[in-house]
Amino acid sequence: xxxxxxxxxxxxxxIGIVQIVRIFEIASKLNKPSxxxxxxxxxxxxxxxxxxxxxxxxxxxxxxxxxxxxLILPDAVTLHGQGIKTLWDxxxxxxxxxxxxxxxxxxxxxxxxxxxxxxxxxxQTHNNKLELLWTFVPAVVLTALILFGLRTWNETMVPDTEGxxxxxxxxxxxxxxxxxxxxDNQLGNAHYTSIGGVNTLGVDINDTLxxxxxxxxxxxxPVGQQxxxxxxxxxxxxxxxxxxxxxxxxxxxxxxxxFAFTPIKTTxxxxxxxxxxxxxxxxxSERAKKGEEPVxxxxxxxxxxxxxxxxxxxxxxxIVETQEEYNAWLSEQQTFQSLVSAQ
Amino acid sequence: xxxxxxxxxxxxxxxxxFSQDHKMxxxxxxITAMVMGVIAVMMSIFFRMQLAWxxxxxxxxxxxxxxxxxxxxLDPNMYLAxxxxxxxxxxxxxxxxxxxxxxxxxxxxxxxxxxDMASGFLNMLSYWFFFTSSVIMIISLFxxxxxxxxxxxxxxxLSALPQAMPGSxxxxxxxxxxxxxxxxxxxxxxxNYIVTILNLRTKGMSMTRLxxxxxxxxxxxxxxxxxFPVLLSAVLLLIFDRGFGTAFxxxxxxxxxxxxxxxGGSPVLFQHLFWFLGHPEVxxxxxxxxxxxxxxxxxxxxxxxxxxxxMVGSILAIGFLSFIVWGHHMFMTGMNPFLGSxxxxxxxxxxxxxxxxxxxxxxxxxxxxxxxxxxxxxxIGLVSTFISGGLTGLILxxxxxxxxxxxxxxxxxxxxxxxxLSAIFGMFAGxxxxxxxxxxxxxxxxxxxxxxxxxxISAYGVFYPMHFIGMAGVPRRYYTNTSFxxxxxxLEINELxxxxxxxxxxxxLFFFFNFFYSIFRGKDAPQNPWRSNTIEWTTPVExxxxxxxxxxxxxxxxxYDYSKPGADEDFVSQIIPLKEGEEEH
Numbered sequence: 001x002x003x004x005x006x007x008x009x010x011x012x013x014x015i016g017i018v019q020i021v022r023i024f025e026i027a028s029k030l031n032k033p034s035x036x037x038x039x040x041x042x043x044x045x046x047x048x049x050x051x052x053x054x055x056x057x058x059x060x061x062x063x064x065x066x067x068x069x070x071l072i073l074p075d076a077v078t079l080h081g082q083g084i085k086t087l088w089d090x091x092x093x094x095x096x097x098x099x100x101x102x103x104x105x106x107x108x109x110x111x112x113x114x115x116x117x118x119x120x121x122x123x124q125t126h127n128n129k130l131e132l133l134w135t136f137v138p139a140v141v142l143t144a145l146i147l148f149g150l151r152t153w154n155e156t157m158v159p160d161t162e163g164x165x166x167x168x169x170x171x172x173x174x175x176x177x178x179x180x181x182x183x184d185n186q187l188g189n190a191h192y193t194s195i196g197g198v199n200t201l202g203v204d205i206n207d208t209l210x211x212x213x214x215x216x217x218x219x220x221x222p223v224g225q226q227x228x229x230x231x232x233x234x235x236x237x238x239x240x241x242x243x244x245x246x247x248x249x250x251x252x253x254x255x256x257x258x259f260a261f262t263p264i265k266t267t268x269x270x271x272x273x274x275x276x277x278x279x280x281x282x283x284x285s286e287r288a289k290k291g292e293e294p295v296x297x298x299x300x301x302x303x304x305x306x307x308x309x310x311x312x313x314x315x316x317x318x319i320v321e322t323q324e325e326y327n328a329w330l331s332e333q334q335t336f337q338s339l340v341s342a343q
Numbered sequence: 344x345x346x347x348x349x350x351x352x353x354x355x356x357x358x359x360x361f362s363q364d365h366k367m368x369x370x371x372x373x374i375t376a377m378v379m380g381v382i383a384v385m386m387s388i389f390f391r392m393q394l395a396w397x398x399x400x401x402x403x404x405x406x407x408x409x410x411x412x413x414x415x416x417l418d419p420n421m422y423l424a425x426x427x428x429x430x431x432x433x434x435x436x437x438x439x440x441x442x443x444x445x446x447x448x449x450x451x452x453x454x455x456x457x458x459d460m461a462s463g464f465l466n467m468l469s470y471w472f473f474f475t476s477s478v479i480m481i482i483s484l485f486x487x488x489x490x491x492x493x494x495x496x497x498x499x500x501l502s503a504l505p506q507a508m509p510g511s512x513x514x515x516x517x518x519x520x521x522x523x524x525x526x527x528x529x530x531x532x533x534x535n536y537i538v539t540i541l542n543l544r545t546k547g548m549s550m551t552r553l554x555x556x557x558x559x560x561x562x563x564x565x566x567x568x569x570x571f572p573v574l575l576s577a578v579l580l581l582i583f584d585r586g587f588g589t590a591f592x593x594x595x596x597x598x599x600x601x602x603x604x605x606x607g608g609s610p611v612l613f614q615h616l617f618w619f620l621g622h623p624e625v626x627x628x629x630x631x632x633x634x635x636x637x638x639x640x641x642x643x644x645x646x647x648x649x650x651x652x653x654m655v656g657s658i659l660a661i662g663f664l665s666f667i668v669w670g671h672h673m674f675m676t677g678m679n680p681f682l683g684s685x686x687x688x689x690x691x692x693x694x695x696x697x698x699x700x701x702x703x704x705x706x707x708x709x710x711x712x713x714x715x716x717x718x719x720x721x722x723i724g725l726v727s728t729f730i731s732g733g734l735t736g737l738i739l740x741x742x743x744x745x746x747x748x749x750x751x752x753x754x755x756x757x758x759x760x761x762x763x764l765s766a767i768f769g770m771f772a773g774x775x776x777x778x779x780x781x782x783x784x785x786x787x788x789x790x791x792x793x794x795x796x797x798x799x800i801s802a803y804g805v806f807y808p809m810h811f812i813g814m815a816g817v818p819r820r821y822y823t824n825t826s827f828x829x830x831x832x833x834l835e836i837n838e839l840x841x842x843x844x845x846x847x848x849x850x851x852l853f854f855f856f857n858f859f860y861s862i863f864r865g866k867d868a869p870q871n872p873w874r875s876n877t878i879e880w881t882t883p884v885e886x887x888x889x890x891x892x893x894x895x896x897x898x899x900x901x902x903y904d905y906s907k908p909g910a911d912e913d914f915v916s917q918i919i920p921l922k923e924g925e926e927e928h
Contacts, residue, residue, distance in 0.1 A: 016793075038715055042715055068836065071812070073814060084743050087744060092738075106705055106708070106726055107727075109705060113644070115711075125651065131699070131702075142694055146688055153680065195597055234598075236504070239750065241750075243816030248747065252609075254607075255677060257677030258677075283828050283831045304750045311820065312419065
């Protein structure tokens with residue numbers, strides 16, 4: 001059906017071309033030839049169209065937030081995410097205001113000063129005062145934005161990680177594995193040459209720090225507790241992206257990277273929020289159309305750096321829960337030592 | 344070569360194929376870029392269909408892609424190959440080779456008053472390297488394992504290891520060979536452009552009388568000459584890593600159960616080298632379009648360009664800054680956060696000269712007598728997209744805000760609007776404006792209008808909604824969004840995008856028809872159809888080798904004396920001497 005529609009569109013456009021050319025040829029025979037490249041009529045219609053389409057688009061940009069606003073990710077569920085949200089809002093307002101002013105001026109001027117026979121344009125080469133003004137104002141605004149941005153960036157990327165729970169996230173084509181540091185909160189050494197058998201992450205089995213490590217296929221995070229997430233990759237570059245947490249970091253083979261954050265909302269809490277209920281209703285109605293089972297909301301960590309054919313489906317579930325639930329879950333997991341000795 | 348008194352016999356081959364005439368070489372670049380552009384647009388339609396109607400069978404896909412679309416369903420590897428080659432062709436072959444190759448070659452000698460480029464031979468060589476490079480890129484589409492598919496940025500290890508994906512086999516080798524030749528072409532051209540603008544200006548054409556097109560082209564050529572060699576070195580090192588067992592970019596890798604012996608390299612090194620070209624490249628694409636637009640906006644507003652010196656200053660500032668911002672593509676690589684701070688700082692500074700340019704364009708329209716030629720409409724379209732796309736740069740360039748939109752559709756929306764649309768609008772504007780000079784014919788005005796309006800509306804229709812897809816957290820280069828429940832509910836908006844993409848692509852038929860129809864059956868062009876000041880319009884319509892039949896005219900004023908009080912008409916050509924008592928602007 002859609003293929004047919006696309007062909008139909010193409011065919012219609014082609015017919016349109018032929019018709020327009022014909023009209024043009026007939027019209028040019030009727031009109032006496034003019035040496036001006038465009039007529040006042042052309043100017044009038046194009047200027048009017050610019051005004052309507054230009055301002056229409058500008059207005060639509062405002063309306064689009066009402067129309068599609070529900071698609072935007074909910075507020076980040078991390079401490080640093082709140083700081084970023086303030087910066088985002090300020091920058092967003094600034095962008096929209098500048099957008100509305102400049103686009104409106106552009107299209108209004110284009111309409112207002114459309115060419116008319118007998119009109120003369122103003123001969124005006126420059127105006128230093130005006131030019132200084134619009135160099136100076138953006139410079140001041142940007143300085144403020146840069147300072148605010150750098151502060152937020154440093155708070156996010158260089159936090160104090162004393163007492164943070166250490167979790168390693170390990171990437172390979174096309175799945176994620178997590179390793180918890182265990183009771184000592186220290187991860188055992190790992191190197192790719194140690195990979196083999198059940199030891200899929202290449203952990204050093206002789207490193208005593210590794211004995212209580214726990215290798216899992218689902219990420220659980222205690223709410224309100226700072227997490228220091230470390231990243232490694234086995235093969236190509238991947239990127240660990242947790243959209244709801246405002247967390248993203250590349251996983252680079254041969255390199256260790258990290259990101260620290262504090263989740264502030266459990267999976268259970270966000271599922272009960274009105275906004276999330278409405279989102280999931282939309283999701284489940286889409287799924288119902290395809291005959292798929294309804295699902296509940298879950299946080300997710302996904303791959304955000306092209307890594308091969310199944311890049312689009314490289315994900316691991318993330319669950320934020322209370323400290324007690326987290327402790328209970330963690331104590332059920334097998335330690336690395338028992339995993340290796342069971343082999 | 345500046346003195347072309349000798350008239351050699353021209354055969355078909357020396358005139359149309361191995362031509363050394365800058366005007367013919369420009370047309371060769373243009374036609375090649377148009378062919379490449381059609382291929383890249385078709386690719387984008389194919390992958391857009393997959394995104395809007397995931398895993399639905401389309402016979403048309405099977406027709407074009409064969410085994411890569413069994414029963415019309417696009418293969419995930421082919422999806423990645425299509426986005427990769429689409430990006431490569433658009434950025435390099437259409438918007439660099441096509442835009443620069445066409446207009447630099449065509450306009451530089453004509454606007455500075457030279458008989459030809461400094462070296463006609465190098466110029467010819469530049470085209471033929473470009474042509475060979477294009478052919479190799481196209482050949483890579485037809486090989487067994489498929490074309491390169493690691494994204495147009497070809498980050499290793501994905502691009503370095505044939506085990507990582509089918510596209511990283513022979514397809515990637517051909518990509519690298521093609522790109523090496525492309526860099527050679529671009530360097531040969533770039534050196535020629537710089538030398539020509541600096542040395543072959545006619546009498547009276549001082550740097551401060553150069554049209555803004557020439558300033559933009561000069562700075563672009565300098566950017567290219569300084570940054571493309573770095574891409575070449577990055578590519579060569581990658582070839583070593585792929586073929587000769589070196590470890591520039593590889594370390595500690597186990598892939599498909601195979602343990603590689605390379606250690607000590609860094610994949611991030613490649614990104615630094617790549618983006619050291621990659622970011623200036625954005626401006627290599629954009630500045631020529633801005634230069635072309637400056638000329639067209641001024642001519643058709645019948646007003647001097649507002650703030651000529653500020654415009655030149657902005658071009659220089661943007662050119663300089665473009666070299667120290669590359670790291671903003673790499674905020675999430677795990678590089679030192681302090682380095683991120685530095686790149687945030689330099690990146691956001693670019694907004695200042697960009698803002699100055701926008702305000703100057705808008706003020707040029709103010710109290711003008713605007714003639715809406717097709718070229719003028721595309722130029723206004725460019726200013727609009729330059730604003731829309733430039734503003735979202737404030738988000739992406741700010742490292743803290745980048746965390747959550749990095750590599751999402753928000754980025755796709757941003758760079759397509761600010762770089763893709765602006766540059767292609769500039770290119771269309773240039774074609775419509777200088778077509779009479781290129782072919783001695785006029786393009787059909789009404790077809791041009793239809794082309795502009797459909798293109799302008801569908802361009803925003805395609806890329807504006809993508810901001811929301813990005814803010815929903817959807818990563819780019821995903822074969823489908825259906826593997827995550829959180830992205831369900833985006834199908835409708837994706838369908839809208841695809842429909843606009845098909846509409847926009849179809850609209851280009853107006854252009855192609857108009858272009859080729861006008862070459863053969865267009866109305867004959869007068870010598871100076873837009874009543875413009877620059878000196879290319881003083882050459883005869885017949886387009887002779889050597890450009891001016893007699894002496895090259897002397898230049899007496901800048902290019903922007905439009906509607907000057909006391910003048911007989913609303914334009915005064917650069918070759919007309921100042922009247923007694925007349926001040927030079």
